[in-house]
Amino acid sequence: MKSNSVDVEPSALLRRKLTAVADLPVSSLALLDQLSWQISSIPPRTEFVAEGDEPSRCCLVVDGMVASWNYTQSGDRQIQSVYLPGDMPDLMSLHLKRMDHFIGSISACRVAYVSHEDVERVCRTSALMNGALWRETLIDAALYRTAIIRNAQLDAAERLAHFLCELFHRFTAVGLVHERQFPFPLSQELTGQVLGLSVVSVNRAFQTLRSQDLIVSAKGQIEILDGPGLETVAEFDPHYLHFRD
Amino acid sequence: MKSNSVDVEPSALLRRKLTAVADLPVSSLALLDQLSWQISSIPPRTEFVAEGDEPSRCCLVVDGMVASWNYTQSGDRQIQSVYLPGDMPDLMSLHLKRMDHFIGSISACRVAYVSHEDVERVCRTSALMNGALWRETLIDAALYRTAIIRNAQLDAAERLAHFLCELFHRFTAVGLVHERQFPFPLSQELTGQVLGLSVVSVNRAFQTLRSQDLIVSAKGQIEILDGPGLETVAEFDPHYLHFRD
DNA sequence: CGACCCTTTGAAAGGAATCAACTTATGTGG
């Protein structure tokens, strides 16, 4: 029986994520066991961190999909990034006191909270862990940079293709891809808010990719039929994800 | 006589920049004097860090304007961000070994190089300095996030207005605004590569802002005639820059 | 079964890209 959930133990999940990017010694990784987590279940489409907040804790996505966004004056929402299990959407709050954006759930999800104090203690104890967490925030930044390029240089179908390639690689890194399928809980409306497109354009972009037999989408899942083909359409180069291998 | 150059002493410049964002004790800031800098003059429009590089040093912009970019397969260039005096464009190379983008000069400029070793020593010595440098990379990330929103949600003139507001605030923070004027060495072509617009659209966006008496542009300088008006057009909220005050 | 959300489709309107040309600086060498 395949499953889209992962190890519920937050420290183990984080260990896995950090290891996907860099080779850390066991002695450093063991420090993660000193972190005290508090697990919380969150309904779909719920903001749980708001712009202007000054959090005293960070969260780790355990399950489901999380996103960060902002609003324009006309009330439109622009999603900046999505976060998968193993990601820490507000790790930046460790050093930027005031949130400059919102964070919320896309699907129903579970997040694990850890106090800034705990994280800071780990960082002070181990320069390697300090570096590893810093690196996580730098990879987030690399994703943002790539989103800038994606939205500026690619047309609707290419943009969607690129986004799906990114998700495929990121889900693969945390072991959530089964038979070339991964969770895709975003409605076309929300997908549009990620890609800077209207719902109508997203719908037609999906049709384009489906008609080229690149993907199949059904029931909140995406199946990649032709990975290389999709990456060609998207001009996708996974280097910016900074995964090992 | 007004001047657009700043203190040439890199450590002093960096101190000023870090202080614009957080209140650091003198004892921590003194550590910056331990950094050994090597100053280099760079001609305009010169790539000095390439995608794929694995730098062993970081650079600090001393003078002029620097940018980071990538190329599409068709050879188009997309600029991700611009860097002003006091900024460290490749600070991320400290923890991301491989560059996923290019860095180069817009105008003629001077940069000061410092070895990763030196920076790492300062980070190990002081948790506060470690946090301050980490924060710098997080603010870069906040700029990227805002660029995503800017490019997705604003039309041509609004986008340009937003970009100019950002530059105005950032130049102000390092003391390079005189009589509401700041350096703007970007051609309209390059401005388009920042904003995801064609030259023609940039040209018309400038005309729009000028015709509304919001700005004047001349000789590589921008003068803000109506700051509040410009910020209204751009829906600009400076919180994302995370400056103190 | 109906309410609701999401997806899909068609037609029209709009903003930006593209193409092409012209003007205005900047700069170099004869």
Added chain:
DNA sequence: CCACATAAGTTGATTCCTTTCAAAGGGTCG
């Protein structure tokens, strides 16, 4: 100091992609 070359800014006309508007299906769930 002018002739010429080159880069940057400006303008108009056309094309194209995406948005917007409007409405019709399709699925889910109380």
